[in-house]
Amino acid sequence: MKKSTLILLLSVLMISCSQKQEKLVNTKLLTIEEKIDSTNLKKLFNSALTEGKSYEWLRDLTQNIGSRLSGSSGAAKSVIWGEKLMKEIGLDSVWLQPVMVPHWVRGEKEIANYTTKSTKKNVPICALGFSVATPKNGITAEVIEVKSIEEAKALGSKMKGKIVFFNRPFDDTLINTFRAYGGCVDQRVNGAKVCGEFGAKAVIVRSMTNSIDDYPHTGTMSYGDLPKEKQIPTAAISSRAANILSVDLKQNPELKFYFKQSCETLPDAPSFNVVGEIKGSENPENIVVVGGHLDSWDLGEGAHDDGTGIVQSLEVAYLFKKNNIKPKNTLRVTFFMNEENGTRGAKKYAELAKLNKENHIGGLESDAGGHTPRGFSIDANTVNTKLLQSWKKLLSPYGLHDLDKGGSGADISPLKGENVTLVGYRPDSQRYFDYHHTSTDTFDKVNKRELELGSASMASIIYLMDKYLYSNEPVKP
Incomplete structure (x- = not known):
């Protein structure tokens, strides 16, 4: 082996050893730092x-x-x-x-009910934030059930004078319930904006929850750029009430729903x-x-x-x-x-x-x-x-x-x-x-x-x- 080749080989080995040693030192330093962090997190x-x-x-x-x-x-x-x-x-x-x-205020506790087969059913309900009030004596109208904003838009003028009932539930197959919420909340936020444009009398929305209970869930809604005369009262009903109303509507599509709320925006x-x-x-x-x-x-x-x-x-x-x-x-x-x-x-x-x-x-x-x-x-x-x-x-x-x-x-x-x-x-x-x-x-x-x-x-x-x-x-x- 030539002397120059030997020197080159030794140089390469020294550099390689130096790099390995530096890597070991860095790893050791990182490990020490991680131990410090681990100790502080434990504290x-x-x-x-x-x-x-x-x-x-x-x-x-x-x-x-x-x-x-x-x-x-x-x-x-x-x-x-x-x-x-x-x-x-x-x-x-x-x-x-x-x-x-x-500064939006709810006012008096909301009231809602309907009658089917001579039985009056009270409905747990709450106004949605920024909704307008119903007239002083409340609203009574027939109900149209829809599952989405798109389905409501497709109804067009058929919803005039009716209460539109948005009833799309959470997707229970989604493990992250925030994703399920995100898949439903548009009907709460934009339902009244869409339906008010076509002359609907009011909107009620299934509560945003994956549980079935008697507690209505409030939340914000928006009228967008709707003129004041087209802004309609909007409320959430409990998930259990939504299920019951849906069944009753199939048996009696002409049932009349009544609700009253006195909220206002100051x-x-x-x-x-x-x-x-x-x-x-x-x-x-x-x-x-x-x-x-x-x-x-x-x-x-x-x-x-x-x-x-x-x-x-x-x-x-x-x-x-x-x-x-x-x-x-x-x-x-x-x-x-x-x-x-x-x-x-x-x-x-x-x-x-x-x-x-x-x-x-x-x-x-x-x-x-x-x-x-x-x-x-x-x-x-x-x-x-x-x-x-x-x-x-x-x-x-x-x-x-x-x-x-x-x-x-x-x-x-x-x-x-x-x-x-x-x-x-x-x-x-x-x-x-x-x-x-x-x-x-x-x-x-x-x-x-x-x-x-x-x-x-x-x-x-x-x-x-x-x-x-x-x-x-x-x-x-």
């Missing part, structure tokens, strides 16, 4: 499960304030409650963001987002926001929707402080106002963030109830999506197996951008639509341990996002 869970505050905060919010529909006295009280609580746990700064919000009212933060220790100009919506529908106590999201978001900051974890970036907690019927708070927050040239690098929203944690949905560029999915081995010991592409949440989505990583907290969805927008969404439906596990889950992903997300340079997919 967050231990603290939440033994010293957590979220459950008692939720008790206070739901039992002493209750429902918090935008523009109501409950909403106003919740703003004061939220500001006080943020100051009590020692956030570096707390302030209110003024925002004008819609002038916009002043309100606030509640905002607090822990200043970042290294990059205070970068912001990671975590939040939920402070408002709720007026029928229950707003426990799962979204009291749980509010207290879990605040507990993220509480757990950081409890464990002396100092975020590198500014950690901001926001209680958004008016998610349920307008998202005015979310729009105002994003507007002010842009106006003030704030640099949001990430956000997390909790608005899917307080049930057992399952994971997170990710709305981010390809690089950061893969980054978050690489944390699965750290999160899976706590049951957080789902780290999939998807939406984040109505309140943080206006912050969306190429280099902003938005995340939605995703607990188990099977029971959520039992309570969603109903009178049964009350404190007693929330399990303390599930709520605390959710707080720790949220704190864990915020910890990792704060540590590993950067946006000083554009990230290319």
